[in-house]
Amino acid sequence: GEDVEQSLFLSVREGDSSVINCTYTDSSSTYLYWYKQEPGAGLQLLTYIFSNMDMKQDQRLTVLLNKKDKHLSLRIADTQTGDSAIYFCAETADSSYKLIFGSGTRLLVRP
Amino acid sequence: DAGVTQSPTHLIKTRGQQVTLRCSPKSGHDTVSWYQQALGQGPQFIFQYYEEEERQRGNFPDRFSGHQFPNYSSELNVNALLLGDSALYLCASSDGTDTYEQYFGPGTRLTVT
Numbered sequence A: 001g002e003d004v005e006q007s008l009f010l011s012v013r014e015g016d017s018s019v020i021n022c023t024y025t026d027s028s029s030t031y032l033y034w035y036k037q038e039p040g041a042g043l044q045l046l047t048y049i050f051s052n053m054d055m056k057q058d059q060r061l062t063v064l065l066n067k068k069d070k071h072l073s074l075r076i077a078d079t080q081t082g083d084s085a086i087y088f089c090a091e092t093a094d095s096s097y098k099l100i101f102g103s104g105t106r107l108l109v110r111p
Numbered sequence B: 001d002a003g004v005t006q007s008p009t010h011l012i013k014t015r016g017q018q019v020t021l022r023c024s025p026k027s028g029h030d031t032v033s034w035y036q037q038a039l040g041q042g043p044q045f046i047f048q049y050y051e052e053e054e055r056q057r058g059n060f061p062d063r064f065s066g067h068q069f070p071n072y073s074s075e076l077n078v079n080a081l082l083l084g085d086s087a088l089y090l091c092a093s094s095d096g097t098d099t100y101e102q103y104f105g106p107g108t109r110l111t112v113t
Helices: none
Strands: A004-006 A009-013 A018-024 A029-037 A043-050 A055-058 A061-066 A071-076 A085-093 A105-110 B005-007 B010-013 B019-024 B031-037 B044-050 B053-057 B064-068 B074-078 B087-095 B098-104 B108-112
Touching (some): A009 A018, A018 A105, A029 B098, A043 A055, A043 A071, A071 A085, B005 B087, B019 B108, B074 B087
Antiparallel strands (some): A029 A043, A055 A061, A085 A105, B031 B087, B044 B053
């Protein structure tokens, strides 16, 4: 089946690192994504990783993929107040065009 | 370089009415996908249009239909609106040959009363 799960809420202090976690069930997942949504806005594509990779780094963002455990994480280094938003994990399966999203993790960055 | 645009921004309709939402893809993209995002949830895939045809459909009733025009813009139509259709409707565009990068518009907030 297709299911993506995330924890609901994360609170960190400004300047600390944030780690947002996601698990998925579809073993045929090909791409895994992280999107950011600010209040009242659409989704911003932050980064994505192909399923044959273990890690991808892009400036302050690091994505780790454990394919055996079907676990994806997003680490944000030096978290800023502007990083406060809802973060969605998503996947696409082989031969499918649709994105399957989790319910989102609300990140609150405290000054 | 214009990103994905959607219109209108907000819409209020009455139960039983019909609604049409519009989307223009990012420059260079030829594929449009539509998603429904209920409050507090992640987006749910409605369908995807490529080469003016529905290429894939999610688990939505036939009340939800769409169209893609030769300029790649797209419409989402919802008939016989229900209260449960109240949501943020998001359009995403991509390149038909590399659909793994989907870029979203700001959405249309539909309220059904």
